[in-house]
Ligand SMILES: NC(=O)C1=CN([C@@H]2O[C@H](COP(=O)(O)OP(=O)(O)OC[C@H]3O[C@@H](n4cnc5c(N)ncnc54)[C@H](OP(=O)(O)O)[C@@H]3O)[C@@H](O)[C@H]2O)C=CC1
């Protein structure tokens with residue numbers, strides 16, 4: 681919604697929490713040019729893949745001594761913020777930019793836990809960030825320096841599309857649409873495979889066909905300038921098989937209504953995670 685000046689990646693970065701999403705982001709940042717020599721990961725129970733990534737690339741993992749970070753990325757569970765606040769305190773100074781991916785946690789929540797930080801960016805990435813195909817929403821605290829915002833933008837842009845918001849309240853809707861959204865697409869592949877099996881296909885073949893169909897449709901959506909609705913109509917021959925299927929999926933209470941309800945449930949849950 682607002683233009684952000686193009687910036688360079690942070691000179692140094694500390695990532696707290698390298699699970700599924702933090703790990704995916706780390707991979708994308710390193711591939712995007714983040715300097716491993718000035719990158720630190722803090723996660724006491726880090727998995728073998730991230731442990732191997734850190735040792736292969738020369739990223740510091742769980743150092744004994746820590747100091748204030750230039751950029752501190754929070755990627756533990758939102759419910760863990762309160763418990764982590766004490767251990768995070770030494771990592772934060774007046775020059776620290778805190779970037780949070782914690783669903784639901786507001787800029788005010790973050791400032792209350794880490795009052796010494798100079799600036800905050802609240803973001804909501806998604807899992808395709810791991811292959812540079814993510815979609816991220818972001819909102820910055822008031823008073824953030826232009827160069828800090830530009831650095832955050834450069835960091836987030838390693839993962840794909842970045843949309844900056846002026847209204848923080850909308851980030852819960854971003855969470856419900858694009859943060860959780862990959863799960864909806866994966867569910868579609870699962871359900872299509874199951875339906876194919878019920879229609880008589882061998883299960884493995886149904887899974888392969890469903891997976892390739894969802895991936896191929898996504899790739900076409902990406903490669904084509906045509907809107908999703910028009911692409912859908914291009915598949916739908918008059919009086920044909922797709923029209924019969926869409927008559928079921930698009931009836932009252934069908935997929936569009938269910939997705940509206942699902943997005944609202946996710947948005948509401950994000951609000952509950954605040955505090
Ligand atoms: N998964 C996704 O697609 C997305 C997730 N997010 C956000 O990302 C965050 C992480 O989610 P996700 O990756 O799914 O969860 P994970 O459980 O996979 O990752 C969280 C990681 O943080 C570690 N951790 C917990 N507490 C601390 C601490 N105090 N210091 C350092 N590390 C800690 C966990 O260790 P342990 O397992 O030992 O507790 C775990 O390795 C959440 O806030 C979520 O809202 C945002 C967008 C998309």
Ligand SMILES: O=C(O)[C@@H]1CCC=N1
Pocket residue numbers: 783855859860
């Ligand atoms: O399920 C969650 O809470 C996180 C946030 C968006 C995707 N995963």
